[in-house]
Amino acid sequence: MLVMKKVIIINGPNLNLLGTREKDIYGMETLEEIAKKVNAEAQKHNIDVSFIQTNHEGEIIDKIHEAKGNFDVIIINPAAYTHYSIAIRDAIKAVEIPTIEIHLSNVHAREEFRSKSVIAPVCVGQISGFGSFSYILAINAAASI
Numbered sequence: 001m002l003v004m005k006k007v008i009i010i011n012g013p014n015l016n017l018l019g020t021r022e023k024d025i026y027g028m029e030t031l032e033e034i035a036k037k038v039n040a041e042a043q044k045h046n047i048d049v050s051f052i053q054t055n056h057e058g059e060i061i062d063k064i065h066e067a068k069g070n071f072d073v074i075i076i077n078p079a080a081y082t083h084y085s086i087a088i089r090d091a092i093k094a095v096e097i098p099t100i101e102i103h104l105s106n107v108h109a110r111e112e113f114r115s116k117s118v119i120a121p122v123c124v125g126q127i128s129g130f131g132s133f134s135y136i137l138a139i140n141a142a143a144s145i
């Protein structure tokens with residue numbers, strides 16, 4: 001029997017505002033629209049996706065802890081926390097679940113503070129700059145892990 005891979009996609013602060021927020025940088029799609037595309041892609045790969053968003057650092061950490069034993073891969077867009085949350089980094093390291101960091105924008109082509117990720121070193125890899133397609137690429141990466 002083919003076993004379904006379980007993936008949790010965690011979206012950090014302000015990503016609930018996609019579709020209205022800095023459209024020139026983040027595009028016109030809402031997070032809900034991205035979630036629909038992600039689900040369609042996940043089905044092709046026999047992946048069961050849980051897609052969540054929170055504006056709270058502690059909640060992200062709780063979700064990472066709860067992923068232990070429940071999910072095979074974490075995909076995370078930590079948003080601004082990418083650049084300074086040692087607590088999220090430590091949580092990812094602690095649970096030992098393969099994690100993929102993603103960004104809509106190319107964080108390396110923007111303000112200098114965005115090119116530093118404290119999360120990336122504890123991840124399998126980082127996908128950045130492809131808009132909502134970063135999420136689709138991440139599903140494909142998760143399928144291959």
Ligand code: DQA
Binds near residue numbers: 077078079081107114
């Ligand atoms: C982001 C990039 C971050 O620097 C920023 O704080 C975000 C979104 C992205 O997806 O491009 O909120 O993670």
